[in-house]
Structure formats: structure tokens, C-alpha cells
Amino acid sequence: MVENTSTDDTAGAQVLESLLEALAAWPDLGVRARVSIEQWSGLTADEARAYQDVGISAVRSVDGGRAVSDQVRALGRMRYEPSVSTLIGLWEQCPVHPVAVAAAHALFEIGTAGARDTLRKGIHDHEHLGQFMALKVMFTDEGTAWDNVSHLFADECLTAAPGQIAAIQALAFLSPQSFSQSGPEWHSDDLRDLVSRDRRWLDLCVGLRDHEVLGGQAREVLKYADPAVTGPALDAAATVRTTQSRPARQQWRAGDLVARYANGDHQGVWRELGALGHLDGPQRAEAEQVAALTMERVRQNAHSLATALIAHGWPVTLEQALPGPAPDVEDRLRHLEQITGSPAPPALAAYWRIVGTIDLVPRDTWDVPFPSGVPEQLAVADPLEILDLTTAWFSVEEWQDESADLRPEIAGPLELTVAADYLHKANISGGAPYSVWLPHAGADPLVREEEHVLSFTDYLRRAFASKGFLRLDRQDEWVAHGLTRDHLAELTDWLAGVENESKDF
Structure with a gap:
């Protein structure tokens, strides 16, 4: 060991060593690889149940799962970078769900490029946490939130369920995550007024307000944004709606549909x-x-x-x-x-x-x-x-x-x-x-x-x-x-x- 290693590095090394010893003592639990929404939709009911049973069996089979989760979280608090490869393995394959969850949060706290890249890949995970952690990374990446996240709203991304789900979860970051006696609370103060600060987000939400799938979440964002900002944009959108021409009326003779229906069509x-x-x-x-x-x-x-x-x-x-x-x-x-x-x-x-x-x-x-x-x-x-x-x-x-x-x-x-x-x-x-x-x-x-x-x-x-x-x-x-x-x-x-x-x- 290098003589000038800091106290934090020493403590991190000790926690990592203890974690690895604990994991080595566990029985062979197999792996529970993360699956995408698309992969999950392709599973039969038997396969889906078997996948879930792996995690249930793993939690029941191990002793000291809480202690291991605590050690993982400690590595995150210490931001001990040498533990990243171990944490990535736990996040991507550990069948003991609380340990995998702790690994995800520890990777975010450590925040190396490799850790963030790993979490970012979870944007289309079947499980909500993978989507959430991916977006948490995207919204805190260098550059603007629009540059990092807006690609999720491209037309080609919204043609199928995985893309729609990712877009909904992204909009959810712009509306309150919870409510307390003091009022609504966002994921971060920076996201609280993002719609007011960046007109591109405002225009996006106004444009999506009637979307068949994303409309509800877009309206939720607008509901809690500054009305001084959203009001004029919504007024303008309402005016456009009233002036839009309707499709040409399909022509038929009065009574034709009733007659056809009565005749069995x-x-x-x-x-x-x-x-x-x-x-x-x-x-x-x-x-x-x-x-x-x-x-x-x-x-x-x-x-x-x-x-x-x-x-x-x-x-x-x-x-x-x-x-x-x-x-x-x-x-x-x-x-x-x-x-x-x-x-x-x-x-x-x-x-x-x-x-x-x-x-x-x-x-x-x-x-x-x-x-x-x-x-x-x-x-x-x-x-x-x-x-x-x-x-x-x-x-x-x-x-x-x-x-x-x-x-x-x-x-x-x-x-x-x-x-x-x-x-x-x-x-x-x-x-x-x-x-x-x-x-x-x-x-x-x-x-x-x-x-x-x-x-x-x-x-x-x-x-x-x-x-x-x-x-x-x-x-x-x-x-x-x-x-x-x-x-x-x-x-x-x-x-x-x-x-x-x-x-x-």
C-alpha cells in the first residue's frame, strides 16, 4: 500500500475488501441480468415469473443482505472510485434487489464517466429504477438539460412503448415528485423552474398537451410551472387550435348508414x-x-x-x-x-x-x-x-x-x-x-x-x-x-x- 494514501482511500479500500469477502461467502445465487421493456414484453408468463422468482429466491437465500447494502452505500458516500467495477457488476447482475438498488445510487454518487455511462444505459429498462437513474444522469450531465434529454422526444423515439415510457419519465422530472405541508417538491431546485428558464421545454410541453400518451404528464408540468410564463404560450396555442381547419367532411346521403346497418352491414x-x-x-x-x-x-x-x-x-x-x-x-x-x-x-x-x-x-x-x-x-x-x-x-x-x-x-x-x-x-x-x-x-x-x-x-x-x-x-x-x-x-x-x-x- 502506498504510504501517502489518504484516510478516505484507506477506509474505502477496507469497506470494499469487506464487501468482497461478504459476497464471496454467499451461496451461488446465479445472476439476474437487467432486461429492457422490449425484452420483457417478449417473455411468456412462465419466463416472466421465473425471472421474478430468481430475485425472490436470492433475497431469501442470503444472510447479511442489509449489511452488504450498507457497505455499498458507504462506498458511494466515500466516492471510492476503485469500487466502480464491483458496483457495476452488482447493479447489472446481482439478483438481491436491495443490493442492486444500493449499487445504482452508489454509482451515481461516485459519478465517474464509467459509472454514469452504465446508469445511462438503463433508460429503457423494464424496471422503473433503471429508467429513473438514467434520467437522473442525463439531467445532471454537463451541458444543458435540453441538449442531454430532448432526443427522447424525437418522433422516431415515440413510435413504440419503450420510447414513450422514457419520454413520460423525463417529463416527470419537470413536475413535482412529492408534496409536503410546505407545497410541491421537485427532484432538484434546478428543475423547478426549467420550463421558465428554457423556452424549448415550454414549447415542448405545450405541443404535447393533447398527445394521446404523453399529454397527461405534459399538462402536469404546465400545471406547476410559472403561470406568467405558461399563460401566454397556452393562449397562443388555444388560438391556433380554434383556427385550424377540420378535415373535409366525408360525404354520404342522409339515411345511407342507417339503411346499411339495418341491412346487416x-x-x-x-x-x-x-x-x-x-x-x-x-x-x-x-x-x-x-x-x-x-x-x-x-x-x-x-x-x-x-x-x-x-x-x-x-x-x-x-x-x-x-x-x-x-x-x-x-x-x-x-x-x-x-x-x-x-x-x-x-x-x-x-x-x-x-x-x-x-x-x-x-x-x-x-x-x-x-x-x-x-x-x-x-x-x-x-x-x-x-x-x-x-x-x-x-x-x-x-x-x-x-x-x-x-x-x-x-x-x-x-x-x-x-x-x-x-x-x-x-x-x-x-x-x-x-x-x-x-x-x-x-x-x-x-x-x-x-x-x-x-x-x-x-x-x-x-x-x-x-x-x-x-x-x-x-x-x-x-x-x-x-x-x-x-x-x-x-x-x-x-x-x-x-x-x-x-x-x-
């Missing part, structure tokens, strides 16, 4: 209606007639399906499944139009007027066993539920409360809940509810947060085609989580016994 008519981003008066009137014909058939299908399921043992009642339209539906629709500035999309309005509610969720079984012979796994197969407007009105009230003090350009769409997600339907804590965004100037809005990415009418078609269960295509997940092939066969046989034939609509 159900899906063809809805494809044409769905292609219209904005219905003018005559188009809306005809779309409303088509929607009324459609939802009459949906009502008949719902009654037929619910009756068949109940006859075969599905634990709901017909009164629960199909209580009918809410008595105040017309008042609600008028009020909704006043609030959003636009009539409800014809498909939704007709559904609420004619069907009202479909509810096949077996809530009465949440605290009691399933009926004998009825496959309990179907509880997580996403049984069909569409709320009536009165029941969903809490979404309107929440949106009004949240947007009361916001400019319309920042408030964003009203996310109207139409159903719980499939896990909440099974009384399991889950994700965001399925929703539609209003106002919607077309005929048939998208059902959001639901994995099949379908319009409202297509969502109903899928539900009836699968006898009321929208996730029957996820049976590989059930097998990966313990459902046996025999149980799966019983489920298939039970569904085959549900005698029902739905009308096309």
Missing part, C-alpha cells in the same frame, strides 16, 4: 363512423340513429347472455346484471354536455339510454366460496361491466373539483369511469379503472386502461364473443400462477356449457 357502418374524428350536425344525427339500433341489439344480447350464465350457475342475479337505464339519464346527458361543451358520443349516449348498466361481476362471492362446479378463476377473467352515467357521475364531480382552478388547456379530458379494472372486479387491489375521455367529437370513443385497446362498440363485441369474459386470452398467465391444466379444462368445459348466441351489431 353492422361493423362496416361503425368502421366508417369510427373514422370520423368530428361529427357535424347531419353526421351526428345519423350516428345517433345507428347507435340506437346498435344498443337495442346490445340490450338483447346482454339479456340473453346474463340469462344463460345465471342458468349455468354464474353467481349474479338478473336484477343485478341488468337493472335498466337510470331514471335521470336525460338530465345527466344534458348536464354532461354543459360541462364538457360537447354532446356525449352517440355510442355511449345510446348505451346509457337503452341499456343503462351491464354488471356480471360476482360481488356476492367476494367473502364466500364460489358455487360448486363454477370455475372461480373466471372472477379474474374480467367479467363484463359497464356503468350507467348516474353511477359513473363521481368521475365528473372529481374532474370538476380537480380542474376548477385550471386553465382548460391544462385541465385535460374528463376521464369518465365505465368499469373497474379486472383485478378490482375480483376484489383484488388493481390498477386504474377502464374509462372514456370526454369530450369526444366522434361517434365511438376508445375504452382506455383496458389492455385490448378497443372502441366502445368493439369492446362490447369482444365481451359477447367471449361469453362475457374479456381476459380469456390470458390463460397462460393463470397457468404460470398455479392453475393446473385440469382446472383449465374444467373452465373451458363450463364455458362451453353456457348456451348463448349473440346477435351481430
Whole structure:
């Protein structure tokens, strides 16, 4: 050892030596290499579970994991550069998750070029921490934040999910990370006023405010930026929007779509209606007639399906499944139009007027066993539920409360809940509810947060085609989580016994 080695270097060497001794004493845990979003999406349910099980098994197999994490963090605080190669190995392959997390933060604190390059590569990691650490490096690299991060918003980067996720996470750095009694708190003071200091970020967020995927996060940035800066930019953007010309109106003779629908061209008519981003008066009137014909058939299908399921043992009642339209539906629709500035999309309005509610969720079984012979796994197969407007009105009230003090350009769409997600339907804590965004100037809005990415009418078609269960295509997940092939066969046989034939609509 060199005689003039500093005290810090000596302490760092001792901690690193102790860390290596501790790691050498661990059993062979294998490795858990980091995977990208794209790689993760390509895994089967079995492969994804096996990947997760490696980490769970590793944490359970080692002694002294907390002490090792403490040593890793200590190396970071000391900024002991000779430990970087060891820390990179732990970050990239260690299956003991707390140790890998500590290694990432230690690499950032040490901050050598190699450490930062390693973290920067995590921008498309499947796990959030990899994305977060990559962006933390980018926002603190030499040069301006725009020069270091703006490439994530290039058109070619936003064409697929990995790029969209990276861009969303980057915008999240420009809005509060948490809130305390003293108000919102950012990742750093430098990022708090970045939108005000660099017009390029302001223009980016204003331009993305209506983006299908990034819009919500862009509006969140604008919400907490200085209104003296954002106000003029949003005013100018609103003016541009009002002066933009609409696409040329698709021509058809009045009554053609209704006639075609009545003659059986159900899906063809809805494809044409769905292609219209904005219905003018005559188009809306005809779309409303088509929607009324459609939802009459949906009502008949719902009654037929619910009756068949109940006859075969599905634990709901017909009164629960199909209580009918809410008595105040017309008042609600008028009020909704006043609030959003636009009539409800014809498909939704007709559904609420004619069907009202479909509810096949077996809530009465949440605290009691399933009926004998009825496959309990179907509880997580996403049984069909569409709320009536009165029941969903809490979404309107929440949106009004949240947007009361916001400019319309920042408030964003009203996310109207139409159903719980499939896990909440099974009384399991889950994700965001399925929703539609209003106002919607077309005929048939998208059902959001639901994995099949379908319009409202297509969502109903899928539900009836699968006898009321929208996730029957996820049976590989059930097998990966313990459902046996025999149980799966019983489920298939039970569904085959549900005698029902739905009308096309």
C-alpha cells in the first residue's frame, strides 16, 4: 500500500475488501441480468415469473443482505472510485434487489464517466429504477438539460412503448415528485423552474398537451410551472387550435348508414363512423340513429347472455346484471354536455339510454366460496361491466373539483369511469379503472386502461364473443400462477356449457 494514501482511500479500500469477502461467502445465487421493456414484453408468463422468482429466491437465500447494502452505500458516500467495477457488476447482475438498488445510487454518487455511462444505459429498462437513474444522469450531465434529454422526444423515439415510457419519465422530472405541508417538491431546485428558464421545454410541453400518451404528464408540468410564463404560450396555442381547419367532411346521403346497418352491414357502418374524428350536425344525427339500433341489439344480447350464465350457475342475479337505464339519464346527458361543451358520443349516449348498466361481476362471492362446479378463476377473467352515467357521475364531480382552478388547456379530458379494472372486479387491489375521455367529437370513443385497446362498440363485441369474459386470452398467465391444466379444462368445459348466441351489431 502506498504510504501517502489518504484516510478516505484507506477506509474505502477496507469497506470494499469487506464487501468482497461478504459476497464471496454467499451461496451461488446465479445472476439476474437487467432486461429492457422490449425484452420483457417478449417473455411468456412462465419466463416472466421465473425471472421474478430468481430475485425472490436470492433475497431469501442470503444472510447479511442489509449489511452488504450498507457497505455499498458507504462506498458511494466515500466516492471510492476503485469500487466502480464491483458496483457495476452488482447493479447489472446481482439478483438481491436491495443490493442492486444500493449499487445504482452508489454509482451515481461516485459519478465517474464509467459509472454514469452504465446508469445511462438503463433508460429503457423494464424496471422503473433503471429508467429513473438514467434520467437522473442525463439531467445532471454537463451541458444543458435540453441538449442531454430532448432526443427522447424525437418522433422516431415515440413510435413504440419503450420510447414513450422514457419520454413520460423525463417529463416527470419537470413536475413535482412529492408534496409536503410546505407545497410541491421537485427532484432538484434546478428543475423547478426549467420550463421558465428554457423556452424549448415550454414549447415542448405545450405541443404535447393533447398527445394521446404523453399529454397527461405534459399538462402536469404546465400545471406547476410559472403561470406568467405558461399563460401566454397556452393562449397562443388555444388560438391556433380554434383556427385550424377540420378535415373535409366525408360525404354520404342522409339515411345511407342507417339503411346499411339495418341491412346487416353492422361493423362496416361503425368502421366508417369510427373514422370520423368530428361529427357535424347531419353526421351526428345519423350516428345517433345507428347507435340506437346498435344498443337495442346490445340490450338483447346482454339479456340473453346474463340469462344463460345465471342458468349455468354464474353467481349474479338478473336484477343485478341488468337493472335498466337510470331514471335521470336525460338530465345527466344534458348536464354532461354543459360541462364538457360537447354532446356525449352517440355510442355511449345510446348505451346509457337503452341499456343503462351491464354488471356480471360476482360481488356476492367476494367473502364466500364460489358455487360448486363454477370455475372461480373466471372472477379474474374480467367479467363484463359497464356503468350507467348516474353511477359513473363521481368521475365528473372529481374532474370538476380537480380542474376548477385550471386553465382548460391544462385541465385535460374528463376521464369518465365505465368499469373497474379486472383485478378490482375480483376484489383484488388493481390498477386504474377502464374509462372514456370526454369530450369526444366522434361517434365511438376508445375504452382506455383496458389492455385490448378497443372502441366502445368493439369492446362490447369482444365481451359477447367471449361469453362475457374479456381476459380469456390470458390463460397462460393463470397457468404460470398455479392453475393446473385440469382446472383449465374444467373452465373451458363450463364455458362451453353456457348456451348463448349473440346477435351481430
